[in-house]
Amino acid sequence: IGSQIGVGKESDVYLACDADGGEVCVKLHRLGRTSFRQLKNKATILVPDVTSTGSTLSAEREFAFLQALHSEGLPVPKPHGHNRHAVVMEFVTNSSPLNSVSSDHPDAESLYLQCRAGLERLAELGLVHGDYNEFNLLVQEPSDEGPDGKPLVRIIDLPQCISRRHPQAVEQYNRDAGCLVTFFLRKFEQLRHGWLQEREPTRLSDISGMP
Numbered sequence: 001i002g003s004q005i006g007v008g009k010e011s012d013v014y015l016a017c018d019a020d021g022g023e024v025c026v027k028l029h030r031l032g033r034t035s036f037r038q039l040k041n042k043a044t045i046l047v048p049d050v051t052s053t054g055s056t057l058s059a060e061r062e063f064a065f066l067q068a069l070h071s072e073g074l075p076v077p078k079p080h081g082h083n084r085h086a087v088v089m090e091f092v093t094n095s096s097p098l099n100s101v102s103s104d105h106p107d108a109e110s111l112y113l114q115c116r117a118g119l120e121r122l123a124e125l126g127l128v129h130g131d132y133n134e135f136n137l138l139v140q141e142p143s144d145e146g147p148d149g150k151p152l153v154r155i156i157d158l159p160q161c162i163s164r165r166h167p168q169a170v171e172q173y174n175r176d177a178g179c180l181v182t183f184f185l186r187k188f189e190q191l192r193h194g195w196l197q198e199r200e201p202t203r204l205s206d207i208s209g210m211p
């Protein structure tokens with residue numbers, strides 16, 4: 001295990017080394033830990049399973065979504081494995097969260113279209129991300145050695161994904177879509193003047209795929 005690369009609300013994320021010396025990302029879920037501590041302080045009887053359920057389930061869900069989406073060609077990190085509250089996945093090299101890219105980034109249009117495509121592709125496969133914001137979308141710049149190309153948008157942070165059949169799916173999809181448009185309008189001046197408004201995400205009910 002190497003340095004910590006992220007501290008989220010619900011996990012600690014580390015850069016790590018696999019058996020062959022390659023870089024991987026280890027995400028340690030810690031959903032429920034705070035509440036367990038609080039419970040331990042207050043309760044006189046301990047519930048045996050309470051430590052593992054939240055974070056283990058969260059890791060299992062994230063691994064399963066990564067596997068399913070990666071096999072469908074979505075730009076999520078390649079999953080390597082999971083155990084209890086840990087998920088090991090591809091480390092997205094040369095990337096930073098969309099939030100921190102420069103406001104005069106030359107590929108803003110492409111970044112927006114990739115983000116919109118990701119949201120819609122998820123829906124075609126029957127899923128709504130539920131936290132599709134500028135911190136959970138990584139922009140991977142082309143590497144020096146690689147062929148010249150556009151930056152790639154990579155989608156991360158999947159444990160809270162829900163099915164399109166979930167009663168709150170439409171509300172969450174609209175929130176995800178709204179966050180995306182608001183962020184791009186606020187950040188990139190070049191996308192104002194109607195360009196982005198004419199390319200708003202498709203409504204969930206108009207996306208084909210699983211009902």
Ligand SMILES: Nc1ncnc2c1ncn2[C@@H]1O[C@H](COP(=O)(O)OP(=O)(O)OP(=O)(O)O)[C@@H](O)[C@H]1O
Nearest residue numbers: 005006008009010011013025077090091092135157
């Ligand atoms: N596969 C990855 N490759 C590179 N960096 C990553 C990867 N996964 C996560 N990160 C980094 O770690 C940060 C936190 O990851 P993630 O969003 O999955 O965790 P989280 O705890 O669910 O976050 P939050 O609850 O704040 O949304 C990301 O913003 C990103 O900078």
Ligand SMILES: [Mg+2]
Nearest residue numbers: 008135136157
């Ligand atoms: Mg996150």
